[in-house]
Amino acid sequence: MAKAGLDGHDRGARVVSALLREAGMEVIYVGMYQTPQMIVQAALEEDVDVVGLSSLSGEHLSFTPKVVELLKEKSLGDTLLIMGGVIPTEDIPSLKEMGVAEVFTAGSLTEPIVEFIRNRVRKS
Amino acid sequence: MAINVEKLTEAYSEKPKKTETWSGFPLKEVYTPADVRHISYRKEIGDPGQFPYTRGVYRDMFRGRYWTRREVCGYGTAADTNERLKFHIEEGASGLSVIPDVPSHIGVDGDHPLAMDEVGLQGAPFTSLSDMEDLVAGIPLDKITMSFNESASTCPVTLAQYIIAAQKQGVEQAKLRGTMQNDPLHARYCGYRPNNPIDLSVRTSTDIIEYCTRNMPLWTSGNVNLYDWREMGINAPQEIAFGFSVAMAYIDAALQRGLDIDEFAPRRAFYCSAHIDFFEEIAKLRAARRLWARIMQEKYGAKDPRSLVFRFGVHTAGCSLFPQQPLNNIIRIAYEALAAVLGGVQSLHCCSYDEPIALPTEEAHRIAIRTQQVLAYETGVANVTDPLGGSYYVESLTNRIEEEAVSVMGEIEKAGGALEAMRTGWFDREVEKAAIKYQQEIDSGERIIVGVNAFTIEREEETPGGVHRVDLQSQRIQLEKVNDLKKSRDNRKVREAVAKLRSEAEKGEQVNLMPAIMEAVSAYATRAEIMGTIRQVYGYSYDPLEVIESPF
Numbered sequence: 001m002a003k004a005g006l007d008g009h010d011r012g013a014r015v016v017s018a019l020l021r022e023a024g025m026e027v028i029y030v031g032m033y034q035t036p037q038m039i040v041q042a043a044l045e046e047d048v049d050v051v052g053l054s055s056l057s058g059e060h061l062s063f064t065p066k067v068v069e070l071l072k073e074k075s076l077g078d079t080l081l082i083m084g085g086v087i088p089t090e091d092i093p094s095l096k097e098m099g100v101a102e103v104f105t106a107g108s109l110t111e112p113i114v115e116f117i118r119n120r121v122r123k124s
Numbered sequence: 125m126a127i128n129v130e131k132l133t134e135a136y137s138e139k140p141k142k143t144e145t146w147s148g149f150p151l152k153e154v155y156t157p158a159d160v161r162h163i164s165y166r167k168e169i170g171d172p173g174q175f176p177y178t179r180g181v182y183r184d185m186f187r188g189r190y191w192t193r194r195e196v197c198g199y200g201t202a203a204d205t206n207e208r209l210k211f212h213i214e215e216g217a218s219g220l221s222v223i224p225d226v227p228s229h230i231g232v233d234g235d236h237p238l239a240m241d242e243v244g245l246q247g248a249p250f251t252s253l254s255d256m257e258d259l260v261a262g263i264p265l266d267k268i269t270m271s272f273n274e275s276a277s278t279c280p281v282t283l284a285q286y287i288i289a290a291q292k293q294g295v296e297q298a299k300l301r302g303t304m305q306n307d308p309l310h311a312r313y314c315g316y317r318p319n320n321p322i323d324l325s326v327r328t329s330t331d332i333i334e335y336c337t338r339n340m341p342l343w344t345s346g347n348v349n350l351y352d353w354r355e356m357g358i359n360a361p362q363e364i365a366f367g368f369s370v371a372m373a374y375i376d377a378a379l380q381r382g383l384d385i386d387e388f389a390p391r392r393a394f395y396c397s398a399h400i401d402f403f404e405e406i407a408k409l410r411a412a413r414r415l416w417a418r419i420m421q422e423k424y425g426a427k428d429p430r431s432l433v434f435r436f437g438v439h440t441a442g443c444s445l446f447p448q449q450p451l452n453n454i455i456r457i458a459y460e461a462l463a464a465v466l467g468g469v470q471s472l473h474c475c476s477y478d479e480p481i482a483l484p485t486e487e488a489h490r491i492a493i494r495t496q497q498v499l500a501y502e503t504g505v506a507n508v509t510d511p512l513g514g515s516y517y518v519e520s521l522t523n524r525i526e527e528e529a530v531s532v533m534g535e536i537e538k539a540g541g542a543l544e545a546m547r548t549g550w551f552d553r554e555v556e557k558a559a560i561k562y563q564q565e566i567d568s569g570e571r572i573i574v575g576v577n578a579f580t581i582e583r584e585e586e587t588p589g590g591v592h593r594v595d596l597q598s599q600r601i602q603l604e605k606v607n608d609l610k611k612s613r614d615n616r617k618v619r620e621a622v623a624k625l626r627s628e629a630e631k632g633e634q635v636n637l638m639p640a641i642m643e644a645v646s647a648y649a650t651r652a653e654i655m656g657t658i659r660q661v662y663g664y665s666y667d668p669l670e671v672i673e674s675p676f
Contacts, residue, residue, distance in 0.1 A: 006226045006242045006669075008315010011356050011443075014556055015563045032315060033669065035238070057226065058245045058482060058594060088481050088591040089447070089584055106480045107446035107576045110567045 002039045003032045004067065007057035012084055012106065016052065016113065023114045036066040044074050049121045053100075055085040061094060068099040080120050084108065142570065146401035147359035149524055155516035163519055168414070172468075172509045176417040178410050178522065179510035180468040181433040186506035191464075192471040193496045194219035196273050196439070198247035199483050200598035201605075202258035205248040209263065211486060215493045220302075221473060222259065223247035223273035224282065229311070231278045231319045231655035231668055234599075234606045238669055243599045246483070247273075251606050252650050256285035257292065266295040270302035271437070271471070275349055276316050277308040277328040280638055281654050283335075284645040303344035303437075305395060306332045309370050312546065313555065314352040319668035322543055324659065327633060330377045335638040337388040344435075345388060346374065347395040351439045354397035357559030360408040361525050363397060364415065365532035366551065369542040375424065381634070385424045389431030398460040398467070399441040405460070406512055407521035409436070409467030415526050437471035438464040445479050449575035451588055453477035458495050465505055466512055472496060478587060485592040606650070613648040621647040622657050622676055629661040 001017045003010055010032055017027045030042045043051050053060075053067065060083065071079055083095060084104045092103045101120065104113050144150050152159075163169065170176055173183030182188060194217055197208045209220050225247035227239035233251045234243045243249050250256060265286075274282050283304055287297045308316075308325035329346065336345040350367030358366065371394070378388055396412070398405050416434035420426040440460035445453040454477045461474050474495045476488035484492070500506055512518040539545040565571035572578045621644040628640040637658065644654050656666035656674055666674040 006230060006238060007246070008226070008317075010315065011559050015357075015559050018556070018560050019563060019567075033238070033318070057242060059241050062241050086447075086480055086482065088587055090586060090591055105447050107448050107573070109577060110563065 001027055001029045001052040001054065002034045002042065003054045004034050004036060004039060004063045005055070005057055005059055006033060007055065007059075008032055009056040009085075010054065012056075013052075013054035016054075016084060016104075016110070019110045020114065020117070023110075025114075025117070036063055036070050039067055040070040040074055040076065043071065043076055043079060048079065050080040050082060050117055053081070053083045053085075055083060055087060058086070060085070060087050061091060064095055064098050064100060071099075080117065082113075082116070141572070145360075145404040145521070146399060147361060147404060147525075147528075149404075149521070149528075155520055157516060159516050159520045163523070168523075169513065169519070175421070175429070175432060176414040177433055178414040179513045181413065181435055181470070185468060185509040186465075187509065190218070190500055190506060191469045192219040192269065192437075193217050193493060193500070194221040194269075194271055194437075194471055194473060195476075195484075195489055195492055196221045196223050196473050197489070198223040198225065198273075199592070199594050200244045200248070201602050202248045202250065202255040203261070204244070204595075204598055206259050206261055206263070208486070208489070209259075212489070212493065215490055216497055217493055219269045219271065219471060220263070221271040221273060224250045224278075226315075227251075228282075228651060229274060229276045229278060229316055231276065231281075231651055231659075233650045233652040234602045235610075236652065236667070236669070237671055240599065240603060243602050245594055249602050250282055250285060250651065251602075252609055252648050253285050253288055253645050254605065254609055254648065256282075256289040260286075260289050260293070264295075265290045265293055266299045268301070270300075271347075272302070272304040275305035275307040275314075275352075276311040277320050277324050278651060278655055279304055279306045279308070280328050280332055280641050281645065281651050283332060284638065284642040288642060288646050297340050297343075299342065300340055301342045303347050303393060304332070305349050306346035307349045307370065307374075309373060309542070309546065310349045310352055310367075313356065313551065319655070319659075321662070321664060322546060324662050324664070326373070326377045326543075327662075328637075328658075329374055330381050331636045331638055333374065333378045333388050334381055334383060334636050336391060337383060341391075343391065344393045345391050347393045347437060348374065349395045351395050351397045351441075353555070354399065354441065355443045356555045357443070357562050358555060359558065360399070360401075360404050361528035362532055362554070362558070364408065364412050364525070364529040365536060366554075367394065367396075368412075368416065368419065368529070369533060369536045369545070372419070372423075373542045379424075385420075385426045386428040386431050389420060389424070389426055390428060392435075393470070394434060394436040396436050396438050397441045398438045398464040398469075400444040400456055400460060402459055402463050403512075403518060403521060404525070405463040406467045407518055407525050409464070409469070410510075410513075410518070410522045411526035411529060412436070413468070414522070415529060435470050437473070438467075438469045439473045440464065440475045442475055442479050445475060445477070446573060446576050447480040447587075449581065449584070450477050450481060452575055453479065454491060454495070457492065458499075461495055461499055462503075462505065465499055466510075468510060478589065478592070481587055481591060483592045483594065485589055487589050488592075609648060610650070617647040618644070618649045618653070619676060621649055622653055625654065626657050626661060629658050
């Protein structure tokens, strides 16, 4: 779970991380001020199944392609990429086209996020 | 379409599932004189404008003057924001409110490699004096009140920029009316920890308090921000307790600086939330007034009655709003604004309904202003001060909240006081606990949120009224502006001013840095150049994001 860019609103990232842990998942919250490079590096090092991005600054459309590109570069193109935060519904189709599997905006309940991840990530 | 008769029958005989306040106080079905018999009106409630100010900070409240209607504004460039401010004035706002962008809050310039994509996205950029000049162009600063929604250790720079921009308009600083949050300690909890280390935070905040006390009698030296704490998930009594403990840390520092309590306390204020539990929020504001008056009198021995009053602005709770069926937010905001007014607010910002989606569109901003205007002109609630005073329920709840706030303040004391609680992560743990609990209540359905876990519809594909987009051209314009400035300004003057600032800062904590900062601002030194220099003297990296080095 990471926040790209300089935005500092991380209540959602923290709460979702905690509740995913409660659902039995291992979550590493790398924190704020992450560049796309740092996020992908962490994903690689921690060998994650899922990358969660939290965005409340309005720049989700500019950093997402960078994250997707770097994931592909590091052969992590199959990693499940999900997003949350303050994201207009209008932008969801574009984000999905970029490679985001699903967007869980503010007001999302926890169960659908858990279900989505469980359905998409098969245990090896 | 077949009707669901069972659903209809259930709906008809339904009753409240949750009979507690949002913060968890169990509520009786009805409150009676027996519940308030023990309360002394004279000692515990008092008339408005009289100790302990439970009923209001002024004798005449809104009959003397309506609350100020000011809507927070900031995006794109300072010039874009100037236009939106003029729109607000056109639409009937009675005060101005500006928020700097994230890079400005962090203390980096628009040309910082990590900042370039974030310039102008959540506020307006204030890299140099030139931006402030753009912000106030055509706005007579001696005729308006301005509120800067900035809390970080960068506040002295913004204040200096405003003072100098006013000077250029021919307005002296003693005539400037307005406020700035100046609450860097709380900024640590809304994403600005890197540039708000505790020692630097206390220093910059105290410099501003001292400078304003000596030079700006009409300027509020700080609005201690309770709002952002509440946004992180804590409840009403915690909002008071956390905020008050931080407020006291600033007072302690100002006293240590050598100021007398009655010299600066009259120009302090607060910034609170108005959340969705209607009566609890009103009781919270009343409790806050009484508790603050008691603290100022008993703990600090303040004698001037103006030192005792809890003047406050309200920002309706952003975290109570949801993107699902967003027009519903207009209703939430209206109830919250009503609570703020019935709670005796001095200055009110109503969120726009698109708050959980993007920055406000013009239309959404207009509706927010209209919400305040309907309240002021149509409902009649401003005609009588503290209309809920004497209510068996509200007086009981006011007492209950005050008790709980005092209890939480005791816990903070046990944790070592506000500053120690920050160092040990006590606040972080409390905030996270509260936020998780709140989400679990929504997940389980214990807490009903219309449109989110009840009365939901398919995810909408479009936001009603459209989405405000910050024109990325603005970012490019700002970047060019910063680059041009650094080339065209008298760089020798900048180096001299920065050197002077450094040597003043090296003299130690008793030297107020505002004059040196103002000199640097006048020379068009940038925010990062000024803050970075001060940071270095404190032993921190020039760049809070640790990417660039000092050019000096």
